[in-house]
Amino acid sequence: xxSDTRIAASTWIxxxxxxxxxxxxxxxxxxxxxxxxxxxxxxVIVIGVDGMSPDGIQKxxxxxxxxxxxxxAYSFKCQxxxxxxxxxxxxxxxxxxxxxxxxxxxxxxxxxxxxxxxECEGTKRNGKPSGMWPTIFGxxxxxxxxxxxxCFNDWLAFNRLFEKGVVNRQRDANLLxxxxxxxxxxxxxxxxxxxxxxKPDFMFVHLDNVDHAGHHxxxxxxxxxxxxxxxxxxxxxIVKAVQESGVAEKTVILITADHGGIGHGxxxxxPEEVNVPWIxxxxxxxxxxxxxxxxxxxxxxxxxYLLGIKAPDCWQGKAIVQAVAQ
Numbered sequence: 674x675x676s677d678t679r680i681a682a683s684t685w686i687x688x689x690x691x692x693x694x695x696x697x698x699x700x701x702x703x704x705x706x707x708x709x710x711x712x713x714x715x716x717v718i719v720i721g722v723d724g725m726s727p728d729g730i731q732k733x734x735x736x737x738x739x740x741x742x743x744x745x746a747y748s749f750k751c752q753x754x755x756x757x758x759x760x761x762x763x764x765x766x767x768x769x770x771x772x773x774x775x776x777x778x779x780x781x782x783x784x785x786x787x788x789x790x791x792e793c794e795g796t797k798r799n800g801k802p803s804g805m806w807p808t809i810f811g812x813x814x815x816x817x818x819x820x821x822x823x824c825f826n827d828w829l830a831f832n833r834l835f836e837k838g839v840v841n842r843q844r845d846a847n848l849l850x851x852x853x854x855x856x857x858x859x860x861x862x863x864x865x866x867x868x869x870x871x872k873p874d875f876m877f878v879h880l881d882n883v884d885h886a887g888h889h890x891x892x893x894x895x896x897x898x899x900x901x902x903x904x905x906x907x908x909x910x911i912v913k914a915v916q917e918s919g920v921a922e923k924t925v926i927l928i929t930a931d932h933g934g935i936g937h938g939x940x941x942x943x944p945e946e947v948n949v950p951w952i953x954x955x956x957x958x959x960x961x962x963x964x965x966x967x968x969x970x971x972x973x974x975x976x977x978y979l980l981g982i983k984a985p986d987c988w989q990g991k992a993i994v995q996a997v998a999q
Contacts, residue, residue: 714957715923717979718868719877719972720911721766722904723759723828724884726892726933727950733901737909738928741954746996751951751967753932756940759884762931762969764834767808767877769973769988775806777834784833793987807985809973811836813875816982821873825864827856827881842867857882861907865914872920875980878911880904884934892934892945925955925979929972953996965995 727749730738754765754772756779764777772778776789784805791806805811813820814836823842826832832845844863845856857880864878886900908928915924930949932939939946951967953975970990977984978992 713923714925714955714979714981715874716872716915716920716925717875717976718911718915718924718926719976720908720926720928721763721877721879722883722901722908722928722930723879723881724887724892724932724934724939725901725904725930725950726945727948728893728933728945729883729898729901730950733898733905735902735905737905737912738952741908741912741926741928741952744958744960745952745954746959746961746963746993747950747952748963748967749948749950751929751949751969751971753947753949753969755942755947757932757942757946758940759828759931760830760834763831763879764806765970766929766931766972767810767835768806769809769970769977769984769990770806771970771989774987774989777806780830782833793985805836807987808835809875809976809980810839810877812977812982812985813980814839817874817980820875820980821871823864823867823871823873823876824879825860825867825877826879827860828879831879841873842871857904857907861910865910868911868914869918872918875976880907883930887934887939888937891937892939922956925953925958927972927976928952928954929969931969951993953993957998959996959998963993963995965993967993 753762758780760780760782761772761777764775765771768775776782776787776791793806810822810824813822822840824840826845829845832843844860860878860880864876867873868876883897883900883904886897890896912926915921915926929951933946933949935941935943935945949969968990971993972990974984974988974990974992975996978994984992
């Protein structure tokens with residue numbers, strides 16, 4: 674990563690420090706009902722790093738994440754859902770509920786083969802069951818139709834986890850370099866270029882290189898930590914793009930993962946597989962380790978809060994409002 678990228682990332686991170694420290698403690702005591710929407714936030718970015726564990730961040734060379742953590746609201750004990758497979762957890766993250774509600778219970782799930790009855794308003798299309806639980810993508814499109822929404826994913830199967838036709842721009846690694854397991858580079862480049870050009874209201878970026886290393890070389894190996902370091906470089910490029918776009922003071926970034934891992938796999942209920950990082954940074958974000966439990970399905974509700982839309986009543990997740998000062 675170039676020195677310019679590090680400098681730009683550092684500048685944006687420093688500019689996002691909360692200004693009203695005396696307000697933090699009283700804020701934590703206020704009920705959620707007082708907050709209809711977050712402060713003046715216009716752009717929200719999620720960077721989801723497949724298979725990245727807290728251990729990976731703590732032991733890898735991650736200068737960007739290390740700098741972000743100094744000014745972020747974070748938890749290293751965000752709880753993934755079971756099984757700790759990719760589809761159930763990415764789905765829970767964007768659907769605001771667990772697999773028992775949205776029905777995505779394995780990586781073989783398909784909307785047209787939904788096996789449970791979805792008890793949520795908005796799960797029908799043209800009067801017929803759609804097989805799709807409402808996602809943050811669809812809700813933002815429904816409630817704010819003019820929003821610019823983008824998704825850049827390094828895993829083709831991610832495409833089936835949200836409603837068709839709700840994003841303005843979508844690219845997956847199969848259109849880039851997936852065959853060589855370097856799709857994350859193309860995905861990051863596409864995301865950076867799109868953000869600079871369009872400044873989307875909501876952008877989701879999925880990186881898969883860390884999960885590849887976990888399966889191929891093993892979690893906790895040097896190769897795995899090296900992959901986390903590479904993901905850190907991709908994060909730096911996105912942070913730099915935000916800074917160069919002139920909207921850093923109105924942009925919040927959430928960095929998280931679908932699961933951790935143990936040995937060469939994941940899917941079980943060990944702490945190494947279940948605990949994932951959840952890191953929120955940007956203007957008005959309260960600095961420090963979160964003292965409230967965080968579930969992966971809280972992500973969708975938090976994103977709805979940041980984007981100023983209402984979370985569907987059927988979502989189980991809660992907005993982590995303790996992470997944001999007013």
